Amino acid sequence: MSTSNTAPGDADPAVREELARLRDSIDNIDAAVVHMLAERFKCTQQVGRLKALHRLPPADPGREARQIARLRALAEDARLDPAFAEKFLNFIIAEVIRHHERIADDTVNGATP
Numbered sequence: 001m002s003t004s005n006t007a008p009g010d011a012d013p014a015v016r017e018e019l020a021r022l023r024d025s026i027d028n029i030d031a032a033v034v035h036m037l038a039e040r041f042k043c044t045q046q047v048g049r050l051k052a053l054h055r056l057p058p059a060d061p062g063r064e065a066r067q068i069a070r071l072r073a074l075a076e077d078a079r080l081d082p083a084f085a086e087k088f089l090n091f092i093i094a095e096v097i098r099h100h101e102r103i104a105d106d107t108v109n110g111a112t113p
């Protein structure tokens, strides 16, 4: 393999076509990920409001452990690195818990969520 790089614009037309085709699919997948995350956050916001109203704690470590085990198994089946899947889920859950803490604070302080 050569160590010198070719700018994408200088590559063979067939290579550029293949790259463009793959990038179109990547763009579609990224759009789907964003839409799915937006739907997930809509659900978790509702969970946050329900928890705040009933004085339940923002985090549920038992539920998180079950989700991580489930996601790791799904990742293995799909040939995705399970450590990456776990890191990704933990990143999302941390953001959800931050939202839930804020909703709980706003609820206690009488702000409209």
Ligand SMILES: C=C(O[C@@H]1C=C(C(=O)O)C=C[C@H]1O)C(=O)O
Residues within 6 Å of the ligand: 044, 047, 058, 059, 060, 061, 063, 064, 067, 092, 093, 096, 097, 100
């Ligand atoms: C959404 C919830 O709240 C938190 C966030 C979770 C998540 O984003 O999946 C899971 C458990 C909780 O720590 C929940 O309890 O279901």
